[in-house]
Every structure is written in C-alpha cells, then in structure tokens.
Amino acid sequence: MNATQTLDGPSLVTLEERARRRTGAFGEDALIVCDSLVRIYQSEGVEVQALQGLDLLVEDGELVAIVGASGSGKSTLLSVLSGLDVPTAGRVRVGPWDLMSMTAKQRVAYRRSMVGFVWQQTARNIVPYLTATENVEFPLALAGVRRKVRAQRAAQLLDVLGVGYCAQRRPSQMSGGEQQRVAIAVALANSPRVLFADEPTGELDTATSHDVLEGLRTVNRELGTTVVVVTHDSGVSEHVQRTIAIRDGRTSSEVVRRTHTADDGTEHVVAEEFAVLDRAGRVQLPREYREALDLVGKVRLALESSHVSVWPDRPAGPTGGPAAGPGAGAGTTHGTDGQEER
Numbered sequence: 105m106n107a108t109q110t111l112d113g114p115s116l117v118t119l120e121e122r123a124r125r126r127t128g129a130f131g132e133d134a135l136i137v138c139d140s141l142v143r144i145y146q147s148e149g150v151e152v153q154a155l156q157g158l159d160l161l162v163e164d165g166e167l168v169a170i171v172g173a174s175g176s177g178k179s180t181l182l183s184v185l186s187g188l189d190v191p192t193a194g195r196v197r198v199g200p201w202d203l204m205s206m207t208a209k210q211r212v213a214y215r216r217s218m219v220g221f222v223w224q225q226t227a228r229n230i231v232p233y234l235t236a237t238e239n240v241e242f243p244l245a246l247a248g249v250r251r252k253v254r255a256q257r258a259a260q261l262l263d264v265l266g267v268g269y270c271a272q273r274r275p276s277q278m279s280g281g282e283q284q285r286v287a288i289a290v291a292l293a294n295s296p297r298v299l300f301a302d303e304p305t306g307e308l309d310t311a312t313s314h315d316v317l318e319g320l321r322t323v324n325r326e327l328g329t330t331v332v333v334v335t336h337d338s339g340v341s342e343h344v345q346r347t348i349a350i351r352d353g354r355t356s357s358e359v360v361r362r363t364h365t366a367d368d369g370t371e372h373v374v375a376e377e378f379a380v381l382d383r384a385g386r387v388q389l390p391r392e393y394r395e396a397l398d399l400v401g402k403v404r405l406a407l408e409s410s411h412v413s414v415w416p417d418r419p420a421g422p423t424g425g426p427a428a429g430p431g432a433g434a435g436t437t438h439g440t441d442g443q444e445e446r
C-alpha cells in the first residue's frame with residue numbers, strides 16, 4: 105500500500121485536497137470573512153473565550169448590524185476587524201487584507217486606506233478645537249490631498265450626511281447627533297471601502313439615534329460604502345438589511361429585511377429571522393424555545409423529509425416523539441455541542 109493511502113478510503117492527498125477546497129470556498133466572494141474565529145484572553149490566570157469559533161460573511165456594499173448582550177464578544181470582533189487585535193485562531197480577511205498575518209506596517213496601511221471608524225465617544229472621533237470642515241479635512245491633509253480638493257470633499261461629505269449647516273461649527277456648538285454625523289464624514293474622508301461603527305448611538309436619545317443610523321444608511325446607499333455597525337440598540341434592525349446576533353462569541357441568528365411587492369403593487373418590508381448553522385453544524389436554539397419545552401442537557405434529533413426536529417430527552421408525551429433507534433436521534437452522534445445549555 106502507498107504510504108499516502110488510507111486502508112479502504114481515498115488517499116491522504118485526496119482528503120487534503122478536499123479539505124483545502126472546502127476551506128477555500130468559504131466566503132471566497134465576500135468582502136469580510138471571519139472563519140472559525142477564536143479569541144482567548146488570559147486574565148490573572150483565568151481564560152476568557154470572547155470569540156468561540158465565530159463565522160461571519162459580509163458582502164461588498166452591505167449594511168449590517170451586529171447586536172448582542174453585554175459580554176457576547178461584539179467589541180472583541182470589532183477590534184479584530186479594525187486591525188487593533190489579533191485573534192488566537194481562525195481566519196479573518198477584509199478585502200485583500202489577511203488580518204492574521206499582517207505586519208505592523210501593513211496594519212497601519214490597512215487602517216488608513218481600507219477602513220474607517222466611528223466610536224461611541226465623540227471625543228475619540230473628532231477634534232474639539234477644530235470646526236466640522238477642519239475635522240473632515242484633517243485626515244485628507246495627512247494623506248497629502250490638495251487644499252482645494254480637501255475643501256470640496258469635506259463640503260460634499262457634510263452635505264451627504266445632512267450636516268452641511270454645521271461646517272463652521274466646533275463640536276461644542278453641535279448636538280450629540282450632529283457630532284456623530286460629522287464623525288461619520290471624518291471616517292469617510294479617505295474613501296474607505298468599509299466603515300465600522302461601534303455603538304455610534306450609545307450616548308444619544310431615540311430621535312437622534314434615528315438620524316445617525318439614517319446617516320449610515322445614506323452613506324451605504326449613496327457612496328456604496330460597506331457598513332458594519334455594532335450596537336445594543338434594538339431599534340437598529342429597522343435601518344439595516346441584515347442584523348446579526350452574537351451570543352457567547354458566536355453568530356447565533358440573523359434578521360433579514362426584504363421589500364416584498366404584493367399583487368396589487370404595494371410594497372411591504374418583511375423581516376424574517378433565521379438561526380445560523382455554523383460550519384461545524386452547530387445551531388443555537390433561542391432561549392424561549394429551550395424554556396418552553398424545558399430542553400436541557402441531551403436532546404433527541406429526528407431527520408424528517410424537509411426539516412430536522414429537536415425533542416426533549418424524556419418519554420414521549422401524548423403528541424409522541426421520535427422513535428429511538430438509528431437515524432432517529434437517540435444514540436446517534438450528530439447533535440448540538442451543548443453550548444446553549446449554559
């Protein structure tokens with residue numbers, strides 16, 4: 105037998121090629137690819153798994169929101185995507201940039217040319233003693249753009265974001281929402297392909313938050329910038345095409361909004377929620393489902409012709425349950441990984 109052949113299956117070379125093809129295919133056409141991302145922090149001898157095999161794909165030109173409870177891993181993900189942090193394992197790519205293997209110099213170039221940022225604290229986004237125009241022109245000046253072009257671009261960006269009237273004002277002369285819209289203009293000064301916004305409405309009231317989220321939507325629609333906004337703000341899903349929920353360091357569900365045209369020609373926005381099946385076949389069951397059926401510990405899975413059902417591991421009630429035995433879930437090896445039982 106050839107050293108690379110297995111006993112009765114394909115050769116190791118074939119298996120390796122197949123595995124490579126599978127890896128290569130995941131997110132090949134996406135602009136942002138997170139593939140089985142793991143980030144483990146060591147804190148005083150204790151390990152914290154902030155990202156636990158997170159998969160995420162964002163297409164070029166999308167506007168997506170990432171939501172999740174405190175501690176679910178949102179900021180960690182954004183730190184990785186913004187090039188500030190390196191994951192412990194997995195694969196992460198934004199456009200042509202492989203974020204796992206960038207040098208320090210490439211990291212600086214990536215942050216200057218590929219991505220823009222808006223943070224929750226306005227003081228981190230804009231300089232207090234500069235006017236809105238000067239703030240937008242600042243990164244352009246650093247990039248060596250001519251004065252006249254700088255002035256034009258600053259005026260256009262402030263107009264697109266609906267804050268042209270603030271051009272000569274300093275941050276202290278603007279409301280929180282106006283400051284955040286100027287911050288978006290600053291982040292877009294050098295025409296990044298992706299804009300990351302971390303809790304951009306965290307310090308704003310509902311009405312002002314609405315203006316800022318609409319600002320992000322305008323930027324996405326008018327300028328074609330891909331926008332990823334991370335937020336606690338549950339109202340965000342009305343403003344974006346796709347809302348991705350993160351739980352325990354993994355993507356758990358997605359809400360996708362589509363415009364549906366009825367027979368009479370009227371248009372309605374339809375929001376549909378999906379659970380996310382990750383590349384390892386894991387799916388997180390929503391808490392309300394687990395609580396309603398008291399699903400704890402082991403569950404039974406049954407393969408139906410068009411779906412898979414999940415049953416509590418208890419004697420079947422009056423409505424019946426899956427028959428025990430091969431292929432019916434009980435005693436089989438496929439199943440969830442137990443993460444949702446925490």
Ligand SMILES: Nc1ncnc2c1ncn2[C@@H]1O[C@H](COP(=O)(O)OP(=O)(O)OP(=O)(O)O)[C@@H](O)[C@H]1O
Nearest residue numbers: 145147152154172173174175176177178179180181
């Ligand atoms: N530098 C660090 N050292 C140790 N643990 C950390 C560090 N940063 C984050 N963590 C832990 O990693 C987990 C995820 O944190 P992360 O800040 O990414 O969550 P989050 O969803 O952004 O939360 P929030 O909405 O409160 O900002 C948490 O358990 C957190 O305590």
